[in-house]
Amino acid sequence: MNTSAFVAGNGWLYRFDPRAKILLMVLLCIFFFLPITLLGLFLSVLLVIAVGWRNTGTKNIKGVFLSIAPMLLFMLLFSPFNVRSGEPLWRIGAVTIITVEGALQALRLACRFIGITYVCTLLFATTVMGEIMLALRFWRLPYKAALVVTLSFTYIPFIAESFSQIAESHRLREAALEERKNYIQRLKDLVPTLTSVLVVALRSIPNLAMSLEMRGLGRSERRTSYRSLDSYTRLFTDFVISITIVTMLWLIFKA
Numbered sequence: 001m002n003t004s005a006f007v008a009g010n011g012w013l014y015r016f017d018p019r020a021k022i023l024l025m026v027l028l029c030i031f032f033f034l035p036i037t038l039l040g041l042f043l044s045v046l047l048v049i050a051v052g053w054r055n056t057g058t059k060n061i062k063g064v065f066l067s068i069a070p071m072l073l074f075m076l077l078f079s080p081f082n083v084r085s086g087e088p089l090w091r092i093g094a095v096t097i098i099t100v101e102g103a104l105q106a107l108r109l110a111c112r113f114i115g116i117t118y119v120c121t122l123l124f125a126t127t128v129m130g131e132i133m134l135a136l137r138f139w140r141l142p143y144k145a146a147l148v149v150t151l152s153f154t155y156i157p158f159i160a161e162s163f164s165q166i167a168e169s170h171r172l173r174e175a176a177l178e179e180r181k182n183y184i185q186r187l188k189d190l191v192p193t194l195t196s197v198l199v200v201a202l203r204s205i206p207n208l209a210m211s212l213e214m215r216g217l218g219r220s221e222r223r224t225s226y227r228s229l230d231s232y233t234r235l236f237t238d239f240v241i242s243i244t245i246v247t248m249l250w251l252i253f254k255a
């Protein structure tokens with residue numbers, strides 16, 4: 001199980017200290033919920049996406065947006081109906097369907113959702129998993145909790161990649177072009193694909209358990225690590241940069 005969300009690159013985010021990167025991620029997630037203007041929120045999210053595109057490329061951005069597209073579409077379709085007061089934007093007869101305030105609230109929620117998702121994605125896309133675990137332990141997160149986080153972001157891409165490979169192999173076995181155009185047949189084809197993915201996931205459990213045992217999980221001895229973050233020599237500077245970035249955004253875009 002060697003799949004991860006890491007994307008190889010050489011941008012400035014890759015040289016940023018993982019401990020400061022976690023601080024920046026948390027501060028940005030808090031910033032998205034502060035009382036700032038909608039335009040400021042939109043520009044901040046756009047800035048984060050631009051930085052991510054500069055460091056990880058277009059393919060990574062496309063993958064992130066494709067993964068959150070169903071939830072984002074659901075949010076944009078149904079969130080405006082939660083706000084009933086304000087200036088009508090769309091009405092049928094005397095019944096107001098969507099108000100201006102409702103539409104603006106939906107856009108704000110969508111920007112927050114995109115921003116938080118992409119900020120967290122950038123952490124795992126620009127930092128190898130071992131360094132993330134060391135950074136989490138630097139912030140006094142217990143080893144077991146840090147292990148759960150890193151395993152989750154390793155196991156989920158592993159299952160997703162297995163699903164893509166199995167679906168592709170089943171697609172190559174399709175006999176006729178008409179079957180590819182039949183949506184009912186596509187839904188039926190999901191059953192053997194999901195079954196195969198479940199088998200792969202179950203077969204990986206013994207290997208994962210053996211790996212955890214070899215790492216000494218459950219022992220009472222103090223843990224050591226072969227890896228370290230000593231190669232990052234600008235921790236204080238990166239801390240200052242992280243705090244300065246969020247502070248400047250807040251001063252510029254506060255409501």
